[in-house]
Amino acid sequence: MRTVFPYATLAGEVQIEVTGASLDGRSQPLHMISRQEHAVALHENERPDWREARLELRATLPERELASGPWTDVRCFAVVTEGATNTRTVGRLFRDTPGEDWRGSVNLARELHRRRADLQLVVSATVDGVGGRVIGSGERSWIVDLTTRTPVRPRDLNISEVDFRDPEHAWLNPFKDAPWLVETTGGDLPTVYLNLAFEGLKELLDTGGTPVERALRGTVAAQIAAEAWTAMFHSAIGELEVDDDGTPQWPGGWRDSVLRVMLPDVYPDLLPADALFEVHSSRADGSGWHELQSRIQYAASRRARVAKTLGTAIRTLDRPEGARA
Template structure:
């Protein structure tokens, strides 16, 4: 476990803690290569016979749940037969790899969209009413997507404009299109669709 505390001399008193990280880092010293910790939990559940709250979504292959501290993607083990096994696989035929990539891309786009909306749903503001960038995974999501939502604005200006449009409703419908575009870029869905179409054309020849 790795913790980080920043200290400085304050009012001639050395060693005062002035900052640090909110969560400890866990380092696997035996791993052969570094693995990035996921900001999203992916859980497998039977929506039909599993937790009661999931039964209303039994017809969905997956849902994104933003009610916990960490975003969760629930994969339905019974909606599409074989999908979860396919998602957990690494090899397989060309067709299986194409389907796996497409499903992963669509799940990622849904997750990015849900996380973005959750990140901007309850922003804190400073004394001037300027929205503040949140911490944790919400900050990561906003820093990743805002440049695509407002490519001509700096991060803080983009967040201010986003909150203004969300609050008064002016231009908010257009923003939805930009959010969808940004989520698509993060999930690389267009590239995966291109690969799938090329594969289909090659198989059809």
């Protein structure tokens, strides 16, 4: 087992919450913020020309651990990123006395954002005489959406139905025989392209049909989902950034969510940060890379519920013909 950092880090839970929002200094209604969804919706038809948004924040850290650990000069930062515009904004949180929640704010300039930003909490401290070392980060990020009025998290995938033979989609032409393709480039959500030229695929996925057809549809949908999870995971680890001492950083956005969801299945015996380091090291130096593929395949299959849907299909096929009607 490897350790992500060559120094002590927080094992307890680190959380951040958005408690208020304002646009150009005007407070916005609290229904723009959803604690359950961890989302903020900043689009207001009554004021579409706003220039700056301000988010009020509160963070909680494992106080007993902070008090007993080898850290000094502990600091909290809210980090807002958006891959589509390569924007990164940082706001600092403070507290008056030990034991209190950390509070602060972060500003978002409208001209620096396009659609959806990711809000994450980062905790730093001086450890072993070295300042500014990251000792913890939020377990779950917040989504700040500039295009919706309802604070909900987006889907994990976009689904697009395209004829792979269509000249208007020339980049898909070489894959005209494939039933589907997963595309993960760019800062927005990944897209699964369903090939309309693949005979029977659309009808299978869109219609109810017999129990056997429904079982087949579930199996195909699970296979698509498993391939999508695999592609997203590889995209996420392929674009990891590292700090000066080679430590991989959580990427933010959908890639962050994919890693946090899948890593517990890839390395169930490791903490998420340790698992991230293990995956990055395997990819960087090649050691254990082949073994890792089996782990990724297993994790993707679990997320897509391949075993459950395949079991359902097998049981359906085993039933007498009359029982399937």
